[in-house]
Amino acid sequence: MVRFFVSRGVPIGLAFVLAVIVYRAIRVGFDSIGLPAVGWLIVLIVYLVGRVGFGNFFRVVKRAPKLPTLIIVAFILTAILADKITGSPYDQNIPNRLQPPGLMETLKTAVREQRFELNENWLGTDALGRDVLTRLVHGARVTLTVTIAAIMLGQGIGLTLGITSGYFGGWYDKVVMRIVDGAMSIPGIFLALLLAVVLGPSFQTVIIAIGLLLWSRFVRTLRAETMKVKEAEFVKLARVAGCSNWWIIRRHIFPNLVNLWAVLVSLEVGVTVIVEATLGFLGAGVPPPTPSWGSLISDGRQYVTSAWWLSFFPGMAILLVVLSVNLFGDWLRDVLDPQMRQRAT
Amino acid sequence: MGTEVSTAGQDTKIGQSMAETDAVLEVSNLKKYFPVTKGIILRKTVGQVQAVDDVTFTVRRGQTFALAGESGCGKTTTSRVLLRLEDATAGEVLFRGKDILNADKDLVKEYRRSVQAVFQDPYSSLEPRMRVGSIISEPLMATGALPKKEIRVRVEEVLAQVGLSPDAANRFPHEFSGGQRQRIALARSLASSPDLILLDEPVSALDVSIRAQILNLLKDLQDQLGVAYLLVAHDLATVRHMCHSIAVMYLGRLVETGSGEEVFGNPLHPYTKALLSAALPSHPRIQRAEIELPGEVPSPLNPPKGCRFHPRCPVAVMPQCAESLPELENHGGSHAVACHLARSA
Amino acid sequence: MSEVVSEINTLRSATRSSGQIALEIKDLKTYLYTRWGVVKAVDGVSLSLRDGECLGLVGESGCGKTMFGLSLMRLLPRPAGRIVGGEVLFNGEDIVKKSEAEMREIRGRQISMVLQDPMTALDPIFSVGRQLTETITISSDLKGPALLERAVELLRMVRIPAPAERLAAFPFQMSGGMRQRVVGAIALAQEPRILIADEPTTSLDVTTQANYLRLLKSLQERLNLTLIFITHDFGIVARVCHRVGVMYAGKLVELGDVEDIFDNPRHPYTKCLIDSVPKLDKRVTRLATITGQPPTLHDLPPGCSFRPRCTEAGTHCRPDQYPDPAMVGDRHYVRCWLYQ
The missing domain is CATH 3.40.50.300 (P-loop containing nucleotide triphosphate hydrolases)
Structure with a gap:
C-alpha cells in the first residue's frame, strides 16, 4: 500500500496540486499562490529524495551546476515571495522619475564628493517614477506563472499525442501528424497576435498562445523517440510477457522518453520566457500596468538612449534565467539516466 | 499441402495422434505474407513478400527444436508470429492442442504465461531503466501469475537457477556484462515457469567463451525443468549441440526436417549440404569439400518459380526443379526433404 | 586425403x-x-x-x-x-x-584495414564507384576511363558479379556480403x-x-x-x-x-x-x-x-x-x- 502510494500516488498528487496552483494563479491572481507553491516544491523535493535514495540524492545534487541552480532557485523564490520582499509595483512617484540606478549613483557620489548616501532605487525608476527592481521582482512572478502554465499546457498535449501516435501508429498517427504539420506552418507570433485580437490581451491569452505554439514541437520529437523505443527488444519482450499497452507505455516508453522530455522542457522554458517577452514587447502580452519582463523591456524602448537601465536589467534577467534553465536541463537529463547517474557520481 | 496425397501428409497425421501426449506447440501450414504497397495516399498492393510459406513442425515437451x-x-518472422508479435496470414498453431492464432483473452493470457522468449541482443532486450528484479518479475506482474508476496521469492529462485546472486535484483542492467545480461534475460523468461522458451539466436552476440557457459546452462535448465526450446539460429554447430530435431529453412520454406542425427548424419537437401560445408572447421587439418553457392539469396518478394533453391543449386538441375515447388517428403523416420532430386535418387 | x-x-x-x-x-x-x-x-x-x-x-x-x-x-x-x-x-x-x-x-x-561492420564502413550517400575511385586517386594519378577501369578491376578482384554496373550502385542496394567485399576492394585499392x-x-x-x-x-x-x-x-x-x-x-x-x-x-x-x-x-x-x-x-x-x-x-x-x-x-x- 505504501509502495503503491509512493510510486503512483505522489506523482499524480503532485501533478494535480500543480494544476490547482496554476489554475488559481490564473483565475484569482498571483498573490494567492505563494504558500501552496512553496509547499509543492518541498513535497517534490522530498519525493525525489525518496525515489533516488537519500545517499544517492545528495551525491547527485552535489554534481548539479551550482550557479544555474542558484539562479533558478532565486528566481522561483523571488516570484513566490515577491510582495514580501518588495512593495507594490504600481506605486508612482512622478517627481522621482527616470532616476538612474541607485547603486551606481551612490558609488559615484562616494568617489566624487567623498560622501556616502544610499539611494533607495537600486536599479533606478521608470518614466512614472516606479521602482525598476520592484517591478522586476513582480515581473518574475508573472513570467514564472506564464512559463509553468504554458509549458504544462504545451507538453501535456504534446506528450499525450506524441506517445500515442508514435506507439499506435496507423491512421491515427497520420491524422495527428498532419495536424502538427498544419500547426507548425502557422507563425507563432502571428497566432498569438490573432488570439490577442480575438480574446483580448490578457494573462490567459498569453498562456494559451504560448501553449499552442509549443505543443507541436513536443509531438514531433516525442513521437520519433517513441517509435524508436517501441522497436527495442525489451518492448517486444514485454508484449511476449503479456503486458498491456498501457503498462508498456507507462513502464517502458515513458521512462525512456523522460531524458528527452526533460531536455525539451528546459529548452522550451527558454523559448517561453523569450516569447512572453516578445509578446509583451509587441503589446500583445500581459496588459499593463501588470509588470512582466517582456513589457518592462518594451516600456523602456523609448528611453533606450537616455535611461538604459529600463530595458537592460529585465534583459539581463531573461538572459540569466534562460541560460540557467538550459544548463540545469542538461544535468537533469544525466540524472534521469541510471547509467549516466552512476557516472555523474 | 499439395493436391497429391504425399507420404509426408500421412506422416503428419500419424505424428499428430502421437503428438497429443507430448507436443507443446504444433505449427501447421503457417504462412506470413507482407503486402508491398505503393503510393502515399491511394495505396495499392503491388506484391507480397512471402516471408513464411507453408511451414509445419512440432515442438515436443522437454525437447529442443531448431529452426536453422x-x-x-x-x-x-516465424518466431515473431509464434510469439503473436505479428499476425499470421494463414495456418494453424496449436498450443497444447488449443488454437492460439484465434484465441480468446483467457487463452492468450495463459499462452503469454507459458511461452517466453530470449532474444539475441542482451543489450537491447533488457529495459535500461528498470532494476533487474523488476525486469525479471515483469511477466509475473503483467499476467498476475503470482501473488505479490511470492514474487520476490520467485525472483531470487530464478536468479539462483541461472547462477546469479540474489543481490543482482537490486542492480541495473548496465552493471552487468553481456553474458550476465543474457542470464538475466533467461531468468526473466523462466520466472513464469513456461512450457516453451523461444530462443532467438541466444548466443550469437556473445563471446565464444561465454557462449559455452550459456549453452551449458540452457541444457542444464532443460534437464531440470523439462522446458521445451524453440531455437532459432544460423550457426549449425550450435544447433547440432543443442537440438533434438531441426528444420532447415530457405526463402520462407522448410527444405529439410528431421531429428538431429538424421539431418546432420545424412543431409539430403543440397542447401543443407552447402550449409554444413560452409561451417567452420574445428582443426586446420580438416579440409572439407566446400560447396560454393553461386549468387546470393534472392529477394522473397519475387521468389523463383519452381523450387526456390534451384537458381543456386550446385547439383544438376532437373526440368521439374524450375517448374514445380517440391513438397516435404518422408525419407524414413522423421526425416523429410523438399527436393525433387532427393526423390528421384 | x-x-x-x-x-x-x-x-x-x-x-x-x-x-x-x-x-x-x-x-x-x-x-x-x-x-x-x-x-x-x-x-x-x-x-x-x-x-x-x-x-x-x-x-x-x-x-x-x-x-x-x-x-x-x-x-x-x-x-x-x-x-x-x-x-x-x-x-x-x-x-x-x-x-x-x-x-x-x-x-x-x-598498411590497410577492414573493419567489422560493413554497414557503417561505407558512406551511404555516395555510390560505390565514387568511394572506390576516391581511394584510388589518393596514391595514383589515374584519370577518366583508366580510373574507372581500375575500379572495375578491383571489384572483379573481390569477385563482385557485373562489376561495371555495380559502380553506380549505392551501399544500401547491396547485401551485407557484397558490401564487405566492396570494403575489401577499397582497402586493397592502394595495393x-x-x-x-x-x-x-x-x-x-x-x-x-x-x-x-x-x-x-x-x-x-x-x-x-x-x-x-x-x-x-x-x-x-x-x-x-x-x-x-x-x-x-x-x-x-x-x-x-x-x-x-x-x-x-x-x-x-x-x-x-x-x-x-x-x-x-x-x-x-x-x-x-x-x-x-x-x-x-x-x-x-x-x-x-x-x-x-x-x-x-x-x-x-x-x-x-x-x-x-x-x-x-x-x-x-x-x-x-x-x-x-
Whole structure:
C-alpha cells in the first residue's frame, strides 16, 4: 500500500496540486499562490529524495551546476515571495522619475564628493517614477506563472499525442501528424497576435498562445523517440510477457522518453520566457500596468538612449534565467539516466 | 499441402495422434505474407513478400527444436508470429492442442504465461531503466501469475537457477556484462515457469567463451525443468549441440526436417549440404569439400518459380526443379526433404 | 586425403619461411587514459610477421585485440589512447615515431584495414564507384576511363558479379556480403603490403562468411599479402591462418603455428577457448567453459591476469609476477607459470 502510494500516488498528487496552483494563479491572481507553491516544491523535493535514495540524492545534487541552480532557485523564490520582499509595483512617484540606478549613483557620489548616501532605487525608476527592481521582482512572478502554465499546457498535449501516435501508429498517427504539420506552418507570433485580437490581451491569452505554439514541437520529437523505443527488444519482450499497452507505455516508453522530455522542457522554458517577452514587447502580452519582463523591456524602448537601465536589467534577467534553465536541463537529463547517474557520481 | 496425397501428409497425421501426449506447440501450414504497397495516399498492393510459406513442425515437451537458416530465410518472422508479435496470414498453431492464432483473452493470457522468449541482443532486450528484479518479475506482474508476496521469492529462485546472486535484483542492467545480461534475460523468461522458451539466436552476440557457459546452462535448465526450446539460429554447430530435431529453412520454406542425427548424419537437401560445408572447421587439418553457392539469396518478394533453391543449386538441375515447388517428403523416420532430386535418387 | 593434407602443409610452410620479415613488433604498449584509470589495452606484445603470412589474433572482447590493430595503423581513439612504449618496425623504420603526415603516407598504401561492420564502413550517400575511385586517386594519378577501369578491376578482384554496373550502385542496394567485399576492394585499392582485418565476418551469414574467407585467402596468396586477422572464433583461424596469437588482458599469452596450437595448446586459456566452441564433427554433451567473466582491463589482478579463472592455477603461479614467454616448440611460445 505504501509502495503503491509512493510510486503512483505522489506523482499524480503532485501533478494535480500543480494544476490547482496554476489554475488559481490564473483565475484569482498571483498573490494567492505563494504558500501552496512553496509547499509543492518541498513535497517534490522530498519525493525525489525518496525515489533516488537519500545517499544517492545528495551525491547527485552535489554534481548539479551550482550557479544555474542558484539562479533558478532565486528566481522561483523571488516570484513566490515577491510582495514580501518588495512593495507594490504600481506605486508612482512622478517627481522621482527616470532616476538612474541607485547603486551606481551612490558609488559615484562616494568617489566624487567623498560622501556616502544610499539611494533607495537600486536599479533606478521608470518614466512614472516606479521602482525598476520592484517591478522586476513582480515581473518574475508573472513570467514564472506564464512559463509553468504554458509549458504544462504545451507538453501535456504534446506528450499525450506524441506517445500515442508514435506507439499506435496507423491512421491515427497520420491524422495527428498532419495536424502538427498544419500547426507548425502557422507563425507563432502571428497566432498569438490573432488570439490577442480575438480574446483580448490578457494573462490567459498569453498562456494559451504560448501553449499552442509549443505543443507541436513536443509531438514531433516525442513521437520519433517513441517509435524508436517501441522497436527495442525489451518492448517486444514485454508484449511476449503479456503486458498491456498501457503498462508498456507507462513502464517502458515513458521512462525512456523522460531524458528527452526533460531536455525539451528546459529548452522550451527558454523559448517561453523569450516569447512572453516578445509578446509583451509587441503589446500583445500581459496588459499593463501588470509588470512582466517582456513589457518592462518594451516600456523602456523609448528611453533606450537616455535611461538604459529600463530595458537592460529585465534583459539581463531573461538572459540569466534562460541560460540557467538550459544548463540545469542538461544535468537533469544525466540524472534521469541510471547509467549516466552512476557516472555523474 | 499439395493436391497429391504425399507420404509426408500421412506422416503428419500419424505424428499428430502421437503428438497429443507430448507436443507443446504444433505449427501447421503457417504462412506470413507482407503486402508491398505503393503510393502515399491511394495505396495499392503491388506484391507480397512471402516471408513464411507453408511451414509445419512440432515442438515436443522437454525437447529442443531448431529452426536453422541464413538471414532472410524467414526463421525470425516465424518466431515473431509464434510469439503473436505479428499476425499470421494463414495456418494453424496449436498450443497444447488449443488454437492460439484465434484465441480468446483467457487463452492468450495463459499462452503469454507459458511461452517466453530470449532474444539475441542482451543489450537491447533488457529495459535500461528498470532494476533487474523488476525486469525479471515483469511477466509475473503483467499476467498476475503470482501473488505479490511470492514474487520476490520467485525472483531470487530464478536468479539462483541461472547462477546469479540474489543481490543482482537490486542492480541495473548496465552493471552487468553481456553474458550476465543474457542470464538475466533467461531468468526473466523462466520466472513464469513456461512450457516453451523461444530462443532467438541466444548466443550469437556473445563471446565464444561465454557462449559455452550459456549453452551449458540452457541444457542444464532443460534437464531440470523439462522446458521445451524453440531455437532459432544460423550457426549449425550450435544447433547440432543443442537440438533434438531441426528444420532447415530457405526463402520462407522448410527444405529439410528431421531429428538431429538424421539431418546432420545424412543431409539430403543440397542447401543443407552447402550449409554444413560452409561451417567452420574445428582443426586446420580438416579440409572439407566446400560447396560454393553461386549468387546470393534472392529477394522473397519475387521468389523463383519452381523450387526456390534451384537458381543456386550446385547439383544438376532437373526440368521439374524450375517448374514445380517440391513438397516435404518422408525419407524414413522423421526425416523429410523438399527436393525433387532427393526423390528421384 | 592425407597426401593432400601434407601437400597443403608443405605449401604453407614454404610460403612462410621464404618470405621476408614484413613487420616486427617489439614490446608494444598501448594505454588508454580514461577517467576510471589507465587501461593497459596492449601491454608488451612482441611478434614478427613475414611477407605472405597470415596471423590470427584471438581473444575475447575487451582483451585489447582491436586496440592492437588500431595501434599498427596509429588510429587510436583520441585523446585517450596513446602508444607508450615499444617499436613497430616496418621497412626498417619505426612507425611509432612517425609524424601524422608520414602516417598518412603509410595508411592505405602500405598498411590497410577492414573493419567489422560493413554497414557503417561505407558512406551511404555516395555510390560505390565514387568511394572506390576516391581511394584510388589518393596514391595514383589515374584519370577518366583508366580510373574507372581500375575500379572495375578491383571489384572483379573481390569477385563482385557485373562489376561495371555495380559502380553506380549505392551501399544500401547491396547485401551485407557484397558490401564487405566492396570494403575489401577499397582497402586493397592502394595495393598495401599488410592488411589488418578486424572481425570482418561477424555480421555475415554462414555461407557468405565461407565465401568471403575463401576470397580473402586466395587474394592473400595471390597478392602475397601479410594478413592480420582479428577474431574471437578459432574456427576462422583454423580456416585461414598460418599462425595464431592468443591475447588475454592486453598480453599475448601464446603464439605459435596454427597446427601446433590446435594439436598442443599449452596455455590453459587457449585450451578452454578451443574446447568451448561447439563442433559439427565432434559431439560432446557438455562444452568446456571458462568460469567467470573477462577481466576489466583497468583493474587487473597482480601476477598472471588469467589466474582467477584458471583451472590449472596452483602454487607454481607466482602471485606478484607475470610469467615470461617460454619456448615450448619450434616457433611456439607461451606465457604461463606451468612452463617456466
